[in-house]
Amino acid sequence: MLRLLNIELHKLKYNSASRILILIYFILLTSIALIAAIKFDIGPIQFHLAEQGIFNFPYIWHFNTFMASIFKFFLLLVIVSMMANEYSNKTLKQNLIDGLSKKEFVLSKFYTVIALAFVSTLFVFLVSIILGYSYSDFNEFSIVTTDLEYLFAFFIKLVAFFSFGLFMGILVKRSAFAVGGILIWFFGESILKGYLFWQFKDLDETSERVNSIMQFLPLESISNLIKEPFTRLSAVKTVAQQVGENLSKDFSVQPTDLLIVSVWTGLFIYFSYALLKKRDL
Amino acid sequence: METILSLKNLNKKFGKIHAVNNLSFDIKKGAIYGILGPNGSGKSTTLGIILNVVNKTSGEFSWFDGKISTHQALKKVGAIIERPNFYPYMTAIQNLQLVCKIKEIPTTKIEEKLKTVNLFERRNSKFRTFSLGMKQRLAIASALLNDPEILILDEPTNGLDPQGIHEIREIIKNIAANGTTILLASHLLDEVEKVCTHVVVIREGLKLYSGSVDEMTASHGLFELKVESDSSKLLEVLSQFEGISAIKEEENTIIATLSKPISASEINNYLFKNNVVLSHLVKRKPSLEQQFLTLTNNKS
Numbered sequence: 001m002l003r004l005l006n007i008e009l010h011k012l013k014y015n016s017a018s019r020i021l022i023l024i025y026f027i028l029l030t031s032i033a034l035i036a037a038i039k040f041d042i043g044p045i046q047f048h049l050a051e052q053g054i055f056n057f058p059y060i061w062h063f064n065t066f067m068a069s070i071f072k073f074f075l076l077l078v079i080v081s082m083m084a085n086e087y088s089n090k091t092l093k094q095n096l097i098d099g100l101s102k103k104e105f106v107l108s109k110f111y112t113v114i115a116l117a118f119v120s121t122l123f124v125f126l127v128s129i130i131l132g133y134s135y136s137d138f139n140e141f142s143i144v145t146t147d148l149e150y151l152f153a154f155f156i157k158l159v160a161f162f163s164f165g166l167f168m169g170i171l172v173k174r175s176a177f178a179v180g181g182i183l184i185w186f187f188g189e190s191i192l193k194g195y196l197f198w199q200f201k202d203l204d205e206t207s208e209r210v211n212s213i214m215q216f217l218p219l220e221s222i223s224n225l226i227k228e229p230f231t232r233l234s235a236v237k238t239v240a241q242q243v244g245e246n247l248s249k250d251f252s253v254q255p256t257d258l259l260i261v262s263v264w265t266g267l268f269i270y271f272s273y274a275l276l277k278k279r280d281l
Numbered sequence: 282m283e284t285i286l287s288l289k290n291l292n293k294k295f296g297k298i299h300a301v302n303n304l305s306f307d308i309k310k311g312a313i314y315g316i317l318g319p320n321g322s323g324k325s326t327t328l329g330i331i332l333n334v335v336n337k338t339s340g341e342f343s344w345f346d347g348k349i350s351t352h353q354a355l356k357k358v359g360a361i362i363e364r365p366n367f368y369p370y371m372t373a374i375q376n377l378q379l380v381c382k383i384k385e386i387p388t389t390k391i392e393e394k395l396k397t398v399n400l401f402e403r404r405n406s407k408f409r410t411f412s413l414g415m416k417q418r419l420a421i422a423s424a425l426l427n428d429p430e431i432l433i434l435d436e437p438t439n440g441l442d443p444q445g446i447h448e449i450r451e452i453i454k455n456i457a458a459n460g461t462t463i464l465l466a467s468h469l470l471d472e473v474e475k476v477c478t479h480v481v482v483i484r485e486g487l488k489l490y491s492g493s494v495d496e497m498t499a500s501h502g503l504f505e506l507k508v509e510s511d512s513s514k515l516l517e518v519l520s521q522f523e524g525i526s527a528i529k530e531e532e533n534t535i536i537a538t539l540s541k542p543i544s545a546s547e548i549n550n551y552l553f554k555n556n557v558v559l560s561h562l563v564k565r566k567p568s569l570e571q572q573f574l575t576l577t578n579n580k581s
Contacts, residue, residue, distance in 0.1 A: 007382050014371045090366040097332045098383045098423075099356035280295075281334040 004108035005115060007100070011082065012112070018078045022116075025074040029123050032067050033131055053233060055135035058147035062229045062251065064128045065154040068120070069226060072158055075116055076165045080178045083109060083169025093281045106273045109166050117158035121151055153225045153253040160222050160265040167268040170275050189217050218268075221260040227251050283310040284346060285431050285462055286331060291340035293326050293486070300326045302486035303340070308431065308464060313457050315473035315480045315494075316466040317573060323486035324466040325363065328435050332360055345430075356384045359424030360433040365416040369409035373400055373419055376408055380423050394422040398452060414445035421452055431462040438472065450476070474569040482576050489576045497572050501539035504548060507561035518555045522548070534561070 012018050038049040054063050086092040095105060133139060165182065172178040196210040203209060214220045231240070232251050286308040293301040301323045308314055318324045329335030331342050333351050344354030367376045374391060381388045395401045398418040403411070411419065417437065424432055437453065438446040453476060457463055467473055473480060473494075480497055482490040490497060508515050512535060519528055519537055526540035545564045552559060567575075 003382070003385070007379065010375075010379050010382060011368065014368070014375050016370065089368060090364070091368055093334050093362065094366040095383060096334050096352075097355060097360045097362060098380050099352050099354075099358075099385075100383050101333075101350075101352035104352070278336070280329070280336055 001107075001111060004104055005111045008082075008108040008112040009115075012078075015082075018082065021074050021078045025071055025078075025120075026123060028071045028074065029068055029120065030127060032064055032124075032127055035067075036131060036135060050135045053137070055131050057132050057136045057138050057144045059229070059232070060128050060132045060136065061147045061150040062226070062232065064124055064131070065150045066226050066229045068124045069154060069157055072120075072161055075120070075158075076162065076182070077175075077179065079109075079113060079116075079162045079165040080169045080182075081175040082112070083166050084173055084175040084178055087173040088175075090281075096281070102276045103273060106166075106269065106276060109272075110163065110269050113159055113162040113166060117155050117162065120158055121155040124154060125151055147252075149253045150226060153258065156258055156261055156265075157222055157225045160218070160261045160268075163265045163268040163272075164218060164222075167272045167275075170272045186219055189214070189219050192217070193220070215257065216260060218261075218264045221257055221264065224257045225253060225261060284308065285310055285344070286464075287343050287346075288327075288331070289341040291327070291330060291342055292338045293323070293330060293335065294338045300486050301330065301337075304483065304486070304488050306481050306488065306491050308462065310430070310462055311460060312479050313463045313477045314465065315477035316464065316483065317468070317470065317473055317480055318466075318483040319468055319577060322484050324468075324483065325435055326486075327483070328360075328362060328433060328464075328466055332358075332362065332433065334362075356386075357427065357430050358433060359427065359429035359431070360435075361417075361420045361424050361437060362433075362435045363439070365420035367408045367416070367419065367423075370407060372407055373404045373411075373422075376419070377423055377426060380426055384427050386427050390426055390428075394425050397425065397455075398422045399448075414441055414448065417441060417445070417449060418452070421449070425456070429461065431464060432456060433464045433466075435466045436468070437465070438467075438469065470568075470570045470573055480569075482573060484577045494569065497569065501542050502564055502566050503539060504537045504545070505561065505563040505565060506535045506537065506559055507533060508557060509560045515552070515557050515559075518552060518557055522551060 012022075036050040036055065040047040053059065086095070092105065096102065100108075129144075132144065136144075138144075165178070168178040168181050168185075169175070172181050193210060193214055196213060197206060200206045200209045215224060227249070229251065231249065284307050288307070289305050291301055291304045292299070304323075304327060316324050316327065326335055330337045331344075331351075333355060344351060345357070368379070371379070373395060377391045377394070378388050381391070392401065392404075395404050398421050400415060400418055400422060403415065408416070408419070421437075434453070438449050441449065450472070453463070453465070457476060463476070465473065465477060477494055479492065480490070480494050481488060482497075506515065506519075512530065512533075515535060516528060516530070519525060519535070524539055524541040524543050525537045527538040529536050545562055549559065549562060
């Protein structure tokens with residue numbers, strides 16, 4: 001396993017485009033901390049975002065993992081190109097001739113995905129811990145360690161999303177088209193969602209019915225893992241209650257979502273391998 | 282002798298095209314094999330199958346008597362297929378380090394092999410800055426990194442200038458002199474004739490001949506004959522001579538293929554007695570090229 005990871009890191013290490021993208025990604029992850037600097041000071045209205053409770057434990061785990069996952073597209077580019085470039089440079093053929101099996105080839109990419117997801121998770125953990133201890137109102141150990149499942153969900157989310165990127169990279173063989181393919185897939189899911197809403201518009205509990213179907217689709221299930229954290233914020237809730245909205249929603253990480261996403265990850269990796277095995281190079 | 286590679290009834294179909302048709306042959310240790318065939322005859326597909334990049338339709342092949350799996354076997358093989366494929370953004374050394382990691386061998390031989398192919402000076406240049414000849418030489422260095430039991434070359438001189446061709450041939454000859462088994466696919470006959478001891482001829486995926494180069498070129502030879510006057514008389518007289526298997530006319534020259542050893546004076550004497558005076562008579566051994574053309578044309 002270390003050998004395969006080592007081979008893949010050797011390929012990534014010397015590729016300046018990938019290096020720059022990875023660097024930008026981690027700088028962006030750190031930039032979550034900049035939210036702390038958002039401050040309005042207009043006469044009587046004083047607003048400091050960091051003071052509004054977004055960096056309170058355990059809410060910070062939810063907020064930061066959600067924000068951090070927005071930046072995953074930068075790493076997606078790295079992952080799609082590291083797969084598609086093997087086709088365009090024909091180095092995949094050379095790797096196989098040199099004695100790498102097709103299984104090892106896919107695994108080396110998958111291990112890299114896991115490694116990148118793990119480092120991202122670790123990074124978000126560190127940034128959150130530092131921000132949390134600086135701004136959180138509660139620093140008791142038991143509260144700090146509550147809701148850590150968001151980090152786990154973040155990790156699973158990245159692994160699944162990048163596995164999807166790997167699969168599209170193998171399927172389409174060209175980086176730009178593979179990224180385009182992912183976008184088309186996303187639009188496809190959105191259109192299906194719209195269609196389902198239209199179909200069920202006369203029935204009771206429309207959105208529940210739509211979600212019961214949509215939750216099984218890959219991109220939807222990946223985005224379901226960590227739900228948007230904004231309406232959970234007490235400040236927002238207060239405002240909502242004042243205008244008569246009752247926001248009651250389950251924000252926690254759902255085991256079914258984790259299961260669906262893990263199944264998709266497995267399928268993407270398996271189909272990547274099956275596709276590679278079937279193809280003549 | 283130890284068998285390095287064995288092919289049994291190998292088939293590959295691309296849709297309706299039967300690229301490799303029931304191909305069987307063995308590669309023994311220490312010999313130099315040439316796979317000959319016109320363009321599109323299935324040479325590269327055959328090599329692709331044994332190198333794990335093309336899936337076979339049916340049949341079997343086994344490396345080293347089938348003792349190890351194909352991808353493990355390939356770690357003991359050096360292969361160059363068509364164009365050299367490396368990572369353009371890595372230097373020569375970085376590319377070779379990667380190959381070492383894949384083949385699970387120490388990186389200690391990189392410098393030595395780069396010197397073998399005269400690329401040591403350019404070891405820290407990126408692959409994309411290399412000329413085709415340099416790329417091809419880097420590919421050879423990469424194939425030699427593991428001191429392979431067998432070196433597989435597919436059209437190694439394709440697309441190179443005369444100097445490049447010469448350099449690559451010199452390198453191949455040196456490697457062959459060290460006793461490394463070589464499998465060379467080519468449509469360049471003189472290339473095969475110069476370096477190979479054994480030859481497999483294929484056309485449209487079918488094996489036409491397999492055996493040593495000497496046996497293939499060994500025959501009773503042929504006569505080239507010319508007369509100044511009417512050649513029909515010559516043709517008629519020749520056809521009555523016992524021991525001539527085929528006669529054909531090529532641009533005023535008559536070529537008579539022999540089925541038993543006949544000396545030049547013997548035939549000259551016979552023709553003179555029959556009132557045919559020759560203006561030109563040469564006895565020849567057929568070259569590999571002629572044998573090859575005979576083989577590949579026979580079945581068309």
